[in-house]
Amino acid sequence: MNRYLKLIICITIPLLIGGISGFATATSITDWYVNINKPSFNPPNYLFGPVWTTLYILMGISLYLILQSPVNELRKKALIIFSVQLFLNFCWSFIFFKFQLLGLAFIEIILMWISILTMIILFYEINKKAALIQIPYLMWVSFASVLNGSIWFLN
Secondary structure, eight states: OOHHHHHHHHHHHHHHHHHHHHHHHHHHHHTHHHHSOOOTTOOOHHHHHHHHHHHHHHHHHHHHHHHTSOOSHHHHHHHHHHHHHHHHHHHHHIIIIISOOHHHHHHHHHHHHHHHHHHHHHHHHHOHHHHHTTHHHHHHHHHHHHHHHHHHHHO
16 A cells, blocks of 8 residues: 555544544533533633644554554554554543543543553554654643543532
8 A cells, every 4th residue: 555545544544533523522512511610721622623633643643653563463452552542532522521421531531541651652662753742642631631530520
């Protein structure tokens, strides 16, 4: 497969997953989320779209870099944990925004954080660049975890 086509497909996968969850939960963001108690450090809603889009693009680039590595057991594990963290990422929006289960969403985002850290560790053994460009994702999910926990506590 053409390298550029493979890169485009790798970037499209996380963007599509994020887009589907964002689209499916968008009405909840402008509905109940506006009226709940939020901490003072809650960012404005318009910030989330550009941040997540950037993070999904970085995920896709990392996926591409990992797929360029030789096929072996470590690569297989890395691709599995990439899939796990992306699945957890997809589910979190539904749990938090659609179903408004703030406590369950907090537990789920902690599991997502662990899976992202695991992904970075595995990626680092395969391709350092693929791992390092995931650090902003880990930092954002760290912040989102604190935000989720704070919202749960306040409501």
